[in-house]
Amino acid sequence: MSQGPVPVPTPETLQFWEGTAVGELRIQRCNSCEKFYFYPRPYCPKCNSDNVEWRVVSGKGSLASYNINYRPFPMFGTEEPQVIALVELDEGVRLMTNVVGIEPVPENLPLGLRVQVAFEPRGDQFLPVFTPDTAATIAAAASALETRA
Amino acid sequence: MTTPSMHGGNIAIVGAAETDRIGKVPDVSMIHLHTNAARRAIADAGIDISEIDGVATAGPTAIELADMLGLRPRWADGTMLGGCSFMALVRHASAAIASGAANVVLVTHGESGRSRTGVPHYAPSPSSMGGQFEQPYGALAPYSSFTTPVLAFMASRGFTREDLAEVVVSQRLWAIPNERAQRRDPIDVAGVLAAPPVAYPFTRDMCCVVTDAGGALVLMSAERARDLPSADRAVYVLGSGEGTESVIVSQMDDLESFGPFRRGAKEAFETAGVTHDDIDHLMFYDAFAHLPLYMLEDTGFVGKGESAEFFREGHTRPGGDLPMNTQGGGLSYTHSGMYGMFAIQEAVRQLRGEAVVQVPDVHTSFVQGVGMMFGAGGSLVLSNERP
Numbered sequence: 001m002s003q004g005p006v007p008v009p010t011p012e013t014l015q016f017w018e019g020t021a022v023g024e025l026r027i028q029r030c031n032s033c034e035k036f037y038f039y040p041r042p043y044c045p046k047c048n049s050d051n052v053e054w055r056v057v058s059g060k061g062s063l064a065s066y067n068i069n070y071r072p073f074p075m076f077g078t079e080e081p082q083v084i085a086l087v088e089l090d091e092g093v094r095l096m097t098n099v100v101g102i103e104p105v106p107e108n109l110p111l112g113l114r115v116q117v118a119f120e121p122r123g124d125q126f127l128p129v130f131t132p133d134t135a136a137t138i139a140a141a142a143s144a145l146e147t148r149a
Numbered sequence: 150m151t152t153p154s155m156h157g158g159n160i161a162i163v164g165a166a167e168t169d170r171i172g173k174v175p176d177v178s179m180i181h182l183h184t185n186a187a188r189r190a191i192a193d194a195g196i197d198i199s200e201i202d203g204v205a206t207a208g209p210t211a212i213e214l215a216d217m218l219g220l221r222p223r224w225a226d227g228t229m230l231g232g233c234s235f236m237a238l239v240r241h242a243s244a245a246i247a248s249g250a251a252n253v254v255l256v257t258h259g260e261s262g263r264s265r266t267g268v269p270h271y272a273p274s275p276s277s278m279g280g281q282f283e284q285p286y287g288a289l290a291p292y293s294s295f296t297t298p299v300l301a302f303m304a305s306r307g308f309t310r311e312d313l314a315e316v317v318v319s320q321r322l323w324a325i326p327n328e329r330a331q332r333r334d335p336i337d338v339a340g341v342l343a344a345p346p347v348a349y350p351f352t353r354d355m356c357c358v359v360t361d362a363g364g365a366l367v368l369m370s371a372e373r374a375r376d377l378p379s380a381d382r383a384v385y386v387l388g389s390g391e392g393t394e395s396v397i398v399s400q401m402d403d404l405e406s407f408g409p410f411r412r413g414a415k416e417a418f419e420t421a422g423v424t425h426d427d428i429d430h431l432m433f434y435d436a437f438a439h440l441p442l443y444m445l446e447d448t449g450f451v452g453k454g455e456s457a458e459f460f461r462e463g464h465t466r467p468g469g470d471l472p473m474n475t476q477g478g479g480l481s482y483t484h485s486g487m488y489g490m491f492a493i494q495e496a497v498r499q500l501r502g503e504a505v506v507q508v509p510d511v512h513t514s515f516v517q518g519v520g521m522m523f524g525a526g527g528s529l530v531l532s533n534e535r536p
Contacts, residue, residue, distance in 0.1 A: 005273075005289070007281040017281075039278050039400065065301035065404055068349035069293040082287040084348075086297055086399055096283045096297065096399035106349060111304050127285050 003077035006123030013040045015054045020126040024056045025117050027093055038093040059117030060133060061089040068104050080104070087115055087130050101131040108132075114140070153370075155240075155247035156420040158385035158535035161374040162239070164194025164367030165384075165497040168259065171362035171483050172331055178267025180209055182259025182363030182485075184217050190365035195378045196253065201367070203251030205242055206258065207234030207487065214257055224251035230393065231520025232434060234258075235366075235489040236527025240389040242368045252369060259363030260485035266361070278397050288398070291436060292348050292356050295522045298404040299439045300350065305405045305454075308442070310350045312457035314341035316438040317354050317480055319466050324477025327505045331358040332481040355438035357484035364490035366497075371535055384500045387513070388421025388530040390414060398522040409526030410447035410517060418449075421530035423513060425450055428530075430499050430514040431465070431473040432492035435480050441465075441473065444517045448528070472508045475499060489518040489527065500533040 009017040019026035029036045032049035036057070043050050066085035072078060083099040099115060102108045114136035119126040153159050166189035168174070168182050177185065183206065191198050203224035204215045211225035224245050230237050235258055242254035261268050273289065274280045288294035303309070318338055324330035336354060344352040374383045390413030395401050402408055418424065431450070433441040445456040450471070459465070465473035476482040476495045483491055496514040498504040512534055518527040 004287070005275055005280065005284045007285055008274075008276040009281070010276050013281055039282055039397070065298050067293060067296045067299070067351070069287050070346045070348060071290075071292070072287055073289050076287065081349075082293070084287050084293055084297055086301070086404070094399055096286055096288060096397070098286045111300060122285060129286075 001121045002127070004075055004122060007125050007127075012042055016040050017125055019056065020119050020128055023119055025059045025128055026054045027057045027089070027091060028052050029055050036091045036093045038095065057089055057091045061087045061115055061130070063099065063109060063111055063113040063115055064088045064094060065111065066099065066109055068106070083109065085130065095128065098129045099131070100129050152248050155243040156386065156388050157422065158387055158532065159371050160243040160246050160368055160386045161371045161383040162366050162368055162386070162497055162531070163374045163377055163379060163383050164190040164196070164365070165494055166190040166193045166365055167491070167494055168363040171329055172360050173263055174261070174361040175264035175266050177261070177361070179259055179261040180213060180217055180267060182261060182361065183209065183214055183257040183365070186259060186363035186365035187214075187218060187255055187257045190367050191255070193379070194367040196367065200253045201255045203242065203245055203254035205238040205254060205256045207238065208258070208260065222251075224254070230391070230525035230527065232436065232487040233391070233489045233518025233520035233525055233527035234487060235493055236389070236516060236518040236529050237391045239366065239368065239386065239493065239529060240391055240527065243386050243389065246368060246370055252373070254368045255365060256368065257363065257365040258485070258487060258490035260487060261361045262484070262486040263359050263361045283397050283399060291522065292351065294398050295437055296348050296351050296439070297398055298401060298523070301404040302439065302443065303350070306457070307454070308457050310342060311338050312442070312460070313350060313355050313438040314338040315457065315460045316435070316441050317341045319460050319463070320435065320474050320478045320480050322466050323475050323506055324481035327476055327482065329505070330477040330482045331360055332477070351437065354480070357436045357479035357488070358481065360483045360485050362483045362485040362491065364494045366493065382501045384497050385532050385535050386529065387423060387532050387536070388417040388419070390416030390420070390528040391526065393525045394523060396521070396524060401523045406447055407443055407519070407523050407526065410444055410519070413526045413528040414448035414517060417515070417528035417530050422536070423530060427513050428515045429471070430475065430496065430508055430511045431471060432496045432514060432516040433473055434488055434492055434518045435474055435478040436484060436488060436519070438480065440519060448515070448517055467506065475504060475506055475508060487520070489520070492516050492518060493529065496531050500531060
């Protein structure tokens with residue numbers, strides 16, 4: 001259980017938070033323009049269509065940008081720096097999140113790093129956070145070695 | 150009868166003032182930072198307060214501002230676009246005056262950002278989009294949210310942390326002689342990088358100061374301004390633009406470029422009927438060191454990827470050919486929370502020839518604001534000459 005602000009779902013975002021509680025990352029997709037979008041809304045912000053649906057996505061993506069916050073607010077109950085990251089999901093939407101499971105230093109956070117979702121309990125909710133996708137990293141390293149050979 | 154244009158110099162800023170004291174002012178509550186600046190700006194204009202029939206502010210309501218001053222206006226505007234509200238309010242006031250909805254408009258700002266005196270309790274809503282999708286991750290303060298896109302911006306251009314530091318160094322040079330500036334110690338790139346880390350890649354000096362301060366403006370038609378004792382100090386609104394984007398920073402359309410800067414500046418230049426070559430002074434809202442880099446490129450003063458070199462070459466420094474943030478900016482002069490008013494104040498001082506560090510021969514200034522992180526933008530072209 002991590003400490004910090006607990007999101008309070010609204011009727012339009014409830015599906016998202018019901019998903020994280022069962023280990024699913026649910027993102028809305030527009031069936032008219034065939035694109036995913038975020039944050040949740042009952043219509044497509046790109047083409048204004050009402051023909052939208054929730055889908056469970058892969059939970060895989062890459063690190064688009066981040067900061068390392070050395071001054072976390074007291075409510076987080078830690079002085080450990082926070083990696084506050086922007087992750088681009090493979091489905092084409094961007095989420096703010098934390099990258100966890102690594103020492104928070106720039107050397108561990110190359111832009112483009114492959115990451116995968118995990119769900120962290122926070123109050124009565126589960127927050128989607130991301131960890132480096134170890135399998136993808138090993139595959140990329142192996143491929144680089146092969147290229148060299 | 151056709152309505153005269155709100156642009157092209159038909160509207161004048163005839164009064165402009167900051168609070169008598171800025172920096173640490175714990176003995177004045179927030180609303181009276183507004184009224185202090187307002188009464189000084191009215192005196193600066195040389196008008197009687199009873200002439201004001203329009204009020205505009207962001208933060209407290211226009212109702213509270215007007216009532217505190219004993220006013221019963223016929224026009225009020227409380228547009229809240231964060232720190233660039235004041236660029237938008239100058240634009241809205243110009244439209245109101247041109248259309249006849251108001252004759253003399255007061256625009257105020259005041260914030261007890263440092264002392265928090267008389268500041269309403271603020272608690273972010275856990276059911277807002279930010280409360281659900283950003284704040285749980287630590288993005289509660291501007292330093293931990295406004296900075297999230299910056300590494301992507303830098304990587305796309307090959308910029309380094311030294312390039313962020315160079316912005317700070319260039320602006321500090323303007324603040325050193327200015328006794329009202331908060332940070333006045335000379336600093337170099339190494340010094341900026343050695344300052345305490347706040348949120349990588351940002352150190353303390355790449356983040357704005359936090360102060361108590363206010364400012365106010367009085368606007369009226371240029372026709373009416375001709376009869377004022379202060380007529381020769383009038384500053385004219387040539388052009389303007391504004392726009393909004395996402396309510397949470399993670400959803401900005403493009404991490405490497407901000408639409409309201411591009412579109413607002415384009416409209417401001419088009420409505421002013423001037424080009425970049427006509428601009429001889431810049432005020433770029435700099436809550437953090439990355440903003441002047443985005444703004445130089447997005448407003449079209451340099452091409453993509455050329456902003457860092459523009460700073461390194463010294464164009465924006467004292468003696469440079471395009472002086473920027475000439476009181477030290479939010480990074481060194483003052484930043485109460487919504488800085489936009491102070492960018493406009495310095496542009497007015499420069500155009501009047503009354504700045505602490507006066508740039509010679511300033512005729513036309515371009516002012517670019519930003520608000521609610523990458524949420525909104527506001528652009529103004531101001532001049533001391535009526536076309």
